[in-house]
Amino acid sequence: MQDVIDIEVKPLSPACGAEIKGLDLTKPLSRNQVDAIKDAWGKHLVLVFRGQNLTQDDQLRFASYFGDLGIRKKAPEALRSRNEGTVQEANKDANKVLLVSNIKDAEGKPIGAFGEGEFWFHIDSGYTPRPYRYTFLFALELPSRGGNTMFSNMYKAYEAVPQALKDRLKGRKALHIHEYNRAKQASSSGDISGIPHHYHPLFITHPDTGRKTLFVDRLMTTRIADMNQAESDAILDQLYEIGERREFIFEHEWKLGDFLMWDNRCTIHARTDFPKEERRLLRRCTVEGEPLHE
Numbered sequence: 001m002q003d004v005i006d007i008e009v010k011p012l013s014p015a016c017g018a019e020i021k022g023l024d025l026t027k028p029l030s031r032n033q034v035d036a037i038k039d040a041w042g043k044h045l046v047l048v049f050r051g052q053n054l055t056q057d058d059q060l061r062f063a064s065y066f067g068d069l070g071i072r073k074k075a076p077e078a079l080r081s082r083n084e085g086t087v088q089e090a091n092k093d094a095n096k097v098l099l100v101s102n103i104k105d106a107e108g109k110p111i112g113a114f115g116e117g118e119f120w121f122h123i124d125s126g127y128t129p130r131p132y133r134y135t136f137l138f139a140l141e142l143p144s145r146g147g148n149t150m151f152s153n154m155y156k157a158y159e160a161v162p163q164a165l166k167d168r169l170k171g172r173k174a175l176h177i178h179e180y181n182r183a184k185q186a187s188s189s190g191d192i193s194g195i196p197h198h199y200h201p202l203f204i205t206h207p208d209t210g211r212k213t214l215f216v217d218r219l220m221t222t223r224i225a226d227m228n229q230a231e232s233d234a235i236l237d238q239l240y241e242i243g244e245r246r247e248f249i250f251e252h253e254w255k256l257g258d259f260l261m262w263d264n265r266c267t268i269h270a271r272t273d274f275p276k277e278e279r280r281l282l283r284r285c286t287v288e289g290e291p292l293h294e
Contacts, residue, residue, distance in 0.1 A: 007033065009040045016153040016267065017250035018044035025049060025259060026058045034065045042209055045267050046151045046250060049259040054138050056283065059259075060093055063136045063285050069096045070132050070286030073125055073178075073196070100137070101281040115280065119182045119271035121152065121244060122219040124264050124286065127178035127196045132264050133289040139258045141281035146274030149260070150251045151267045157214040157243040158203060166203070169235070171294065173199040173225045174216055181219065182271075188222040199225055201294040202239070206265050213266040214243055215292065243268060265292065 008021040018040055023033065041047055054062075063069060072095050099112030125132045137149075177186035178196040186195075202224065204215045218240045224232040251272075252260060262269065274280060 007036050007040070009044070011044065012048065012252075013250040015156065015248050015250045016045040016151055017048065017252065018046070019048045019050060021050075023049065025052050025054055025062050028061070029065065038066070041261070041263065045153060045155075046252075046260065046262040048252065049261075050255065051257045052138065052259045053257060054259060056093065056097060059136060059138055059283060060096060060285055063134070063261075063287055066134055067287035070125075070288045071095050072098050073128065096285055098284040099281065100284055101141075101279075102276065103141075103279050103281055112281070114182060116276050117182060118273045120185075120217075120219040121150070121240075121268045121270040122217045123176075123215070123268055125178075125289075126200065126215070126217065126264070127176040127198055127220055129198050130289045130291055131200075132286040134261060134263055134287040136259070136261045136285050136287075138260075138283045139254050139256055139281075140283060141279045142254050142256055143274040143278035143280050146272050147280050148251050148253050148272045150249050150270045150272070151262060152243055152245075152248045152269070153250075154213040154215065154243060154248075154266050154268060155206075155211055156248045157239075157245070158212045160242050160245070160248075161203075161214060161239070165235070165238070169202050169224075172202050172227075174202050174221050174236070175199050175223050175225065176217075176220045177222050178220055183219075185218060186220050186222050200292050203294055204265065204292045205294060207290060207292075209266075211266070214239060215265075216240065216243065217268045218244070264289070 007023060010019040012018055060069060100114055101112035102115030103111050105111055123131060124135050175188055176198055177188060177192060179186045200215055202216060203212055206213055216239050
């Protein structure tokens with residue numbers, strides 16, 4: 001186990017994000033090191049480790065320091081047929097790993113999911129009763145340009161919501177739906193019983209920090225409960241725009257060997273476009289979350 005306790009934390013933007021230096025994540029960490037990472041994470045929301053060379057086992061071991069590993073969510077058959085399939089490596093931990101990739105196998109089938117193009121701001125598994133607490137993403141292959149990941153600080157977004165609107169929305173919940181789109185908002189019209197969905201408070205209290213955060217995203221948050229659609233649309237548009245203000249965003253430009261970790265309860269994230277003819281492969285794992293409350 002590594003002996004070094006002190007780690008270097010380098011902030012990457014005024015919004016959020018910090019680089020952690022001085023750790024080799026292929027080696028087990030001490031409790032003091034994990035606590036130092038947690039402390040930096042609570043302050044910066046998104047952490048970046050450069051120049052790592054992680055196996056799947058390394059990545060899962062590291063993520064397990066922060067909670068129970070998440071089980072990959074799978075699309076219902078009706079959605080899978082019109083979106084991307086997922087081909088995972090056959091091993092005991094395959095259900096804990098998702099390949100984010102545009103690469104196809106010899107039969108022309110995607111080896112992963114959500115592979116191409118722009119990806120609107122979203123919350124990982126925000127459409128479930130217990131959204132993932134944390135997400136961990138490791139870069140294995142990258143295109144020559146693009147494919148950057150943007151993170152918005154939703155603590156700052158909550159603080160920017162006008163007080164009158166906060167008062168008006170106190171106690172309100174919003175519907176999150178996952179239609180496995182990347183750049184098209186989910187629809188709450190019609191029968192959604194066969195589509196993953198859940199209602200969460202518009203404003204949640206972070207279970208660890210006790211701070212309030214705005215919990216909506218443009219891709220999957222579709223309407224405010226017990227409110228007519230026109231009024232709901234107008235308010236959500238205002239909240240989306242607050243959450244996507246440039247001054248709240250840290251944009252990460254990927255390099256091979258980058259390992260990122262972020263807190264899904266107080267950030268939303270998006271991906272910029274990249275050349276579709278170029279390969280991109282990242283390996284994701286998660287930590288299970290808890291029910292969220294205002």
